[in-house]
Amino acid sequence: MIEFNRVKKVYPNGTVALEDISFEVGDGEFVFIVGASGAGKSTMAKLLLREEKVTSGHLTVGQMHLDNMPDRVVPYYRRKIGMVFQDFRLFPNKTVYENVAFAMQCIGEPKKNIRRRVPSLLEVVGLEDKLKSFPDELSGGEQQRVALARAIANNPDMIIADEPTGNIDPQKSMEIMNLLVKINSVHKKTVLVVTHEKTLVDYFKKRVITISDGRVVGDHRGGMYG
Amino acid sequence: MRSYSITYFIAEALKGLWRNGVMSLASIAVLVSCLIVLGAFSSLVANINYNLDEIGAVNQIVAFIDPDTSDEDILALRDSIAAMDNVSAVRYISREEAYQSEKEKYSEYPELFAKLEGDNPYTASLVITFADIDRLVNLEQALGEEESIYKVSKRTDIAATIESFKQTVILIATWFMILLLVVSVFVIINTIKLAVFSRRQEISIMRYIGATSGFIMVPFIIEGVIIGLLSGGAAYGIIRAAYGYAARSVSEQLSFLSVMPFDSIGWYLLGAFLGIGLLCGVVGSLISMRRYLDA
Incomplete structure (x- = not known):
C-alpha cells in the first residue's frame, strides 16, 4: 500500500526534515507514527498527501509514484486519502451535514448519492442527531468526529490523521481513537495516525513507527511508544 | 456519473x-x-x-458665374458643362432665384433684405452634380479653364x-x-x-x-x-x-x-x-x- 524507499526531504531553507526513511505499510494496517515535535512526523504526512515532494528516494502509494506525479493528477490521488487534522478544519458556516456533503460535492458526487450517504456516515461517528448543528455548537470531540465522517465520505483507501486528538480532552481522545480503529477494522481502511500521545499508543498495541531527527529509530508491531 | x-x-x-x-x-x-x-x-x-x-451623397459642386456674363453665355456654358465627362446634371440658378432662396432661408430676419431692396448682391451659379468623386479633380480643372466661372465651391473640403x-x-x-x-x-x-x-x-x-x-x-x-x-x-x-x-x-x-x-x-x-x-x-x-x- 505505502512504500517509503530511502526517502529524503530537504526544505528549500536547507532544513533536513527526513533522512533515509524506508518502511512499508500493508493494505488494511493500522500504524502509529510517533516522535517528538520536530522529528519529521508532519513532513511525512505532507509527503503522503503530495503537499510536498520528496527530495530523493521513492514514495509509492498503491500504484501511484508520488515522486513524479503530475500536478493535475494530485486531486484525484487525494480522493483516495481521508485526511484528519488536529484543528478539525471544518467549514464554520456550514452545518454538520453540509460539511460532510461538501466533500462529496467537491468531487462531483450526484446529489442523490450525497443525500443517501451522509446520514449513514454520521451514524458511523455517532452524530446522526447533530445534522443541523454548526461546528461552533459542538465540542472538540464532536467536531473531530465530523471531520472523521468527512474523511471517509469519499470512500478512501487510507486515512491519515495528523495529531487527531491534539485539541481534545483525554476521555474524548479515546473515543476518536476507537473510531479510527473501527474504521480500520470494520471499513477495512489503512489508517496512519501521527501522534505523540503515549497513553493512547500504549493502550491500542498497534504497529508503532518511531521517528527521531528525521530518521526511523523504531518499528514494532503490537508495540509501545518510545 | x-x-x-x-x-x-x-x-x-x-x-x-x-x-x-x-x-x-x-x-x-x-x-x-x-x-x-x-x-x-x-x-x-x-x-x-x-x-x-x-x-458625399450630395455629390455636387457649385460654379459661381462672373456677374458680367450675359444670360445667353451662361446658358451656353451650362450646356457645355452638361456635355463634360463625369457630369450627370447641371442646374442653373439665376441671380434672382439665389436672392429669393436666401430671403426665404432667413425669413426670420426680413430687415436684412429690406436694406438690400433693389440691389441684389448674389451671383448666378450652376449646381453641377457629378457621378464619380475620384475623377472630380479633372472636372474641376476643366471648370477652371472657363473664364466666366470665377469660383468653384466644393463640399469635399468639409x-x-x-x-x-x-x-x-x-x-x-x-x-x-x-x-x-x-x-x-x-x-x-x-x-x-x-x-x-x-x-x-x-x-x-x-x-x-x-x-x-x-x-x-x-x-x-x-x-x-x-x-x-x-x-x-x-x-x-x-x-x-x-x-x-x-x-x-x-x-x-x-x-x-x-x-x-x-x-x-x-x-x-x-x-x-x-x-x-x-x-x-x-x-x-x-x-x-x-x-x-x-x-
Whole structure:
C-alpha cells in the first residue's frame, strides 16, 4: 500500500526534515507514527498527501509514484486519502451535514448519492442527531468526529490523521481513537495516525513507527511508544 | 456519473461578490466608465461617418458665374458643362432665384433684405452634380479653364475636415480606452484576489479533499463574469439614455447635423459591451487565480 524507499526531504531553507526513511505499510494496517515535535512526523504526512515532494528516494502509494506525479493528477490521488487534522478544519458556516456533503460535492458526487450517504456516515461517528448543528455548537470531540465522517465520505483507501486528538480532552481522545480503529477494522481502511500521545499508543498495541531527527529509530508491531 | 451543480458555483460567486462589496462595486464602476468612454466615442465616430455619407451623397459642386456674363453665355456654358465627362446634371440658378432662396432661408430676419431692396448682391451659379468623386479633380480643372466661372465651391473640403477630425477622435478614444481597460482588469484582479484571500482556508480544505483546480476556480471566474456582464449592462443603459439626450440637443441646436437613430447602433454597442465586460472579467479572474493552478 505505502512504500517509503530511502526517502529524503530537504526544505528549500536547507532544513533536513527526513533522512533515509524506508518502511512499508500493508493494505488494511493500522500504524502509529510517533516522535517528538520536530522529528519529521508532519513532513511525512505532507509527503503522503503530495503537499510536498520528496527530495530523493521513492514514495509509492498503491500504484501511484508520488515522486513524479503530475500536478493535475494530485486531486484525484487525494480522493483516495481521508485526511484528519488536529484543528478539525471544518467549514464554520456550514452545518454538520453540509460539511460532510461538501466533500462529496467537491468531487462531483450526484446529489442523490450525497443525500443517501451522509446520514449513514454520521451514524458511523455517532452524530446522526447533530445534522443541523454548526461546528461552533459542538465540542472538540464532536467536531473531530465530523471531520472523521468527512474523511471517509469519499470512500478512501487510507486515512491519515495528523495529531487527531491534539485539541481534545483525554476521555474524548479515546473515543476518536476507537473510531479510527473501527474504521480500520470494520471499513477495512489503512489508517496512519501521527501522534505523540503515549497513553493512547500504549493502550491500542498497534504497529508503532518511531521517528527521531528525521530518521526511523523504531518499528514494532503490537508495540509501545518510545 | 460525476455531476457538478451550477447553482453551487453561482451561489459561491454571488457570496464572493457580496463579501467584498466595495471592491466589487469599484470594479463595476471602473469597467462601466471604460465602456461608457468606448460607447461615447464609437457613437461619435458612427455619427461622423453618417454625416459624411450624407455630404458625399450630395455629390455636387457649385460654379459661381462672373456677374458680367450675359444670360445667353451662361446658358451656353451650362450646356457645355452638361456635355463634360463625369457630369450627370447641371442646374442653373439665376441671380434672382439665389436672392429669393436666401430671403426665404432667413425669413426670420426680413430687415436684412429690406436694406438690400433693389440691389441684389448674389451671383448666378450652376449646381453641377457629378457621378464619380475620384475623377472630380479633372472636372474641376476643366471648370477652371472657363473664364466666366470665377469660383468653384466644393463640399469635399468639409468632408476632408470632418474626416481628419474623425481620425483624431479615433486616436484619442483608442488610447483612452486601452488605458481604462488596463485599469479595469487591474481592479478586477484585485477584487478576485480579495475574494480568494477571504476564502483561502476553504480553498486549502478543498485541496485536501481532492477538489480539482477547475472546481475551485469556477466560482471566482463566474464572479468575474458577473462583474463583466453587470458592467456591460449598466454601461449600455447609461449610454442609451445619454444618447437620447445628446440627440435631442444636437437636433435642436445644430440642426444641420443629422443624428443616427440609436437603434441602428444599439445592438452593436450592447454586444461589444457585454463581450468586453465578459473578457475583462474572465481575464481578471484567471490572472488572479494563476498561482492556485498549482496543486
